Amino acid sequence: MAPTPFAIFIASALVIISVFGAVALSTRRPQQVDYAKANRLRLVAFASLGAVLVMFLAFTLPHLPYAADARTPEHIVHAVGKQYAWSLTDHAGPTLDTWDSTFSPTVTVPAGAPIEFRVTTLDVNHGFSLYAPDGRLIAQTQAMPGYLNRLRVTFDQPGTYTVLCLEFCGMSHHRMRGVVDVR
Numbered sequence: 001m002a003p004t005p006f007a008i009f010i011a012s013a014l015v016i017i018s019v020f021g022a023v024a025l026s027t028r029r030p031q032q033v034d035y036a037k038a039n040r041l042r043l044v045a046f047a048s049l050g051a052v053l054v055m056f057l058a059f060t061l062p063h064l065p066y067a068a069d070a071r072t073p074e075h076i077v078h079a080v081g082k083q084y085a086w087s088l089t090d091h092a093g094p095t096l097d098t099w100d101s102t103f104s105p106t107v108t109v110p111a112g113a114p115i116e117f118r119v120t121t122l123d124v125n126h127g128f129s130l131y132a133p134d135g136r137l138i139a140q141t142q143a144m145p146g147y148l149n150r151l152r153v154t155f156d157q158p159g160t161y162t163v164l165c166l167e168f169c170g171m172s173h174h175r176m177r178g179v180v181d182v183r
Helices: 005-026 035-063
Strands: 075-082 085-089 106-109 114-121 126-131 137-143 149-154 159-165 177-182
Touching: 075 106, 075 126, 085 106, 085 159, 085 177, 114 126, 114 137, 126 149, 137 149
Parallel strands: 075 114, 106 177
Antiparallel strands: 075 085, 114 149, 126 137, 126 159, 159 177
């Protein structure tokens, strides 16, 4: 059975406490310092730390939260935030001038196809988050004025997915929602 993160944390904490204890005990009485030996010890400690970090990198890189997907998305959704609403459209999203005529809080996308959300906002920062029908957070990114973030998601199951704002944006923040209908 693979060690749990908690077990690794406890082991690391014990090693750190032991090192601090040894150093504290070694300073109780004055002694001569052998600088060559101290530098070798520092080099060994630095190399050991580097080896541990390389091991962590090797073990964690294959388990990144999002798989690398270089395929061209089959569907593009333009998600534009404006206090206190999300506009989700298949075409270029609304601007401040066209908000009232092109605003759409709902978009329909196919299940099993890679979808790219192009997320921006017209006013302040917003947090763009996608929730599964069972209420589980499946993806999120930041929506920032003047910047376009791309979020790729493949919806495996049909259903009604909710878009909520995760960045407090004002008094009606809790009402800022959109709907992704997956068929």
